[in-house]
Amino acid sequence: MHPHQRQTVSVSTTATRYPGHSSISSCLAVPATMRILPEAKNGFTNLTGIDYSPSAIQLSEKVREKEGVSNIKLLVEDFLAPSAELLGFHICIDKGTFDAVSLNPDNAVGKRKQYVRSLCSVLKPEGFFLITSCNWTKEELLNEFREGFEIVEELPTPKFCFGGRIGNSVTALVFQRKK
Template sequence: WDAAYERELQTFEDIGDTGEIWFGEESMVRIIRWLERHKVPLDSSVLDIGTGNGVLLVELAKSGYMNLTGIDYSPSAIQLSERVREKEGMSNIKLKVEDFLAPSAELSGFDICIDKGTLDAISLDPDDAVGKRKQYVRSLSSVLKPEGFFLITSCNWTKEELLSEFGEGFEILEELPTPKFCFGGRIGNSVTALVFQRKKAKPSILDKLD
């Protein structure tokens, strides 16, 4: 990924092209429309997991969202997103080099987490992909507030598989409409987009004793 983002960074420096938008423009519109439709406050803290070129955060900022953070484990991706942020004049967007599978202590308390393809990329890792997916869910639980929203867009996982993946600690709120295709007389979706809500932590026996 570093090599890919280094190429995109060079292209941006040369001709101002921000590079590929994962899942296209419509994926960003879908997310922003959901936030607007549910009147999610503009000062809500938003984390973009695997921000890449940071274009989603720029679009969120243009829509009025003020408390935006993007993380990526690739330093080249963060460099690119910093350049894009500067070009767009969005100085309030926070960007950090972070490995989401080992998040730092200050990465916590977010109202909303967004993933567009990051879980997909982790799932393709030949080195213990299953363990890394489980760690992803643990990391998500540590950075997202109870009752916070998680919006995920995936091309590798079906709705049922994602429900199974996030079944513990999260509940599905909504499936967002995505483009359909027809093959062999069957209709399917090339992309799955779901909204989860983190469940409230159950009170422990010690809490009840208090």
């Protein structure tokens, strides 16, 4: 099984804890935004994908049209300064946005803290946050999201061996926002 298939299955499994009208936000780079296509095809109707790049949103619109789904709202948004339209989500999915924020040479620490504040503002209490990162370990992500979030699950990801030690090239975690 391809590693991304496992993550999509986990997203769907988490999503099934809520009825089909639950709100799911994908705050990621756009090809990853299309990871919510399974939810769109399985009856979820309140899906939102965001990206700060208008051209990325245009690409997602083409993919959405090609796939024949109309229940994904696509928005040009800066997740570090979310609009009022991004409130009250049950599930938020990130694959790459936190990594990109972390690499910003201008106040990366402050931007990571703002990311967590933004996430808390868009996600309902007890909502789920799924993150896939190629730059952060599980322990580092637990530290970054310790304020306001609890770990629920570590999702399986590809492993590698180097110098006799086993590691992961990607970290995928499910958090739940505290009440």
